[in-house]
Amino acid sequence: MIANLSVTEENYIKAIYHLQHADGNVSTNEVAEMLHTKAASVTDMLKKLKVKKIVNYEKYKGFTLSTVGEKIALTIVRKHRLWEYFLVEKLQFGWDEVHEVAEELEHISSRKLVEKLDTFLQYPKFDPHGDPIPDINGKMVIQPQINLTDLPLNVIAEVTAVGSQSTELLELLRHKKIAIGTKVNLKKKFLFDNSVEIKILNQAAFTISQQLAQALFVKKIPNA
Amino acid sequence: MIANLSVTEENYIKAIYHLQHADGNVSTNEVAEMLHTKAASVTDMLKKLKVKKIVNYEKYKGFTLSTVGEKIALTIVRKHRLWEYFLVEKLQFGWDEVHEVAEELEHISSRKLVEKLDTFLQYPKFDPHGDPIPDINGKMVIQPQINLTDLPLNVIAEVTAVGSQSTELLELLRHKKIAIGTKVNLKKKFLFDNSVEIKILNQAAFTISQQLAQALFVKKIPNA
């Protein structure tokens, strides 16, 4: 029922999925940039994916995934996040090392493998970066998470996700000792550069940049 | 130091490796048959692999892997067999289901992944089919194993490996309740069709074909 797709096709589908969930309608240039390729290549692939009924596409008008395309994207995201969980929890990788390896593993086709892996891992709901793992039907837990910059002052919250998997961000977070589950507390907002001062248990308060603050998603702790 | 290779190139290298360890010098047609492709395609690939110094090849003369080629082949075989072990021991796959999945997993490039997987699995020495797993340097345990057909009558031996990973063979073995570690005992050889009668503990003796007997490798049990 789900067509046989090349690794390249799957990468396009995943890119469109992520862009459309950030943005709505997706443009050729956005996809080209995300995949480090050229707009002309994207147009070529869109024609192929349109024939396969995976995207809704009219030329010059932007595009989105079809219902089928969205389902395919969710199976790829599911595989990616399950493998990341496996790499960190079972193989002792650092959370900042797993993204690239998972980019390869997510294209292994065996459905049975994914389900057995899920069972082995005991059905995790979130990957090591705090992103929800879709279940076999594509459903995932929606966490009521807000951006750190929107947290009221002096309210203790827990880091639940990070905005990207870039090595640069993850390296910085490791250095600052911020991880999924870390409890933070907003002390002050500086309007000059939108940097914010935060406090972590057992550490002196320190200031982080606007860029970093915006990459941190948190959940208020119910009884705090 | 080890070049970046495409999945296709890796598959050719692996095919040549297996043929050369069964046969010595390898021929174009043998490779074509193993990879379900045509002789002309094999010739094209040989030219590429010769430029990369992975094969020793003179046209019309057959070929073998170079020292470098052999090393590459061993890393692929290592990955294949480690993943098979993982699939059977951790994910509860049947030993007859893992070959195809491992054919995909063996092409994941991360060296760190292989080493961490090896550690996680506690450095297994044999895969689920009884084949030895090369270590990080390409070294593997050589088992003093003989073919079942060469076992003297009434000597108890243990099945240590099977001759191929084909679904057909593994299905038959499952049906006959023969697996790695099963203790067998040769009762009679029939010269008419080279079939042999064997006995397994707690089972009535039964006859197996020449083809099946030749696919079973055994080790005499030291004190029996």
Add this chain to the structure above:
DNA sequence: TTAATATTTTAGATTTGTCTAAAATATTAT
């Protein structure tokens, strides 16, 4: 609303891995 700019698509070329059909070489059988 038209001109300037930005985005997207098309046309044509390139690379990788494949194929068929024909030519070249090797092997075998007489």
Add this chain to the structure above:
DNA sequence: ATAATATTTTAGACAAATCTAAAATATTAA
């Protein structure tokens, strides 16, 4: 040793995924 057969290689073509440069369309700014 030569003829018949089998194997291997070459030549030329094709599909997938990519690219550059140019053309088509859309957006924005005056």
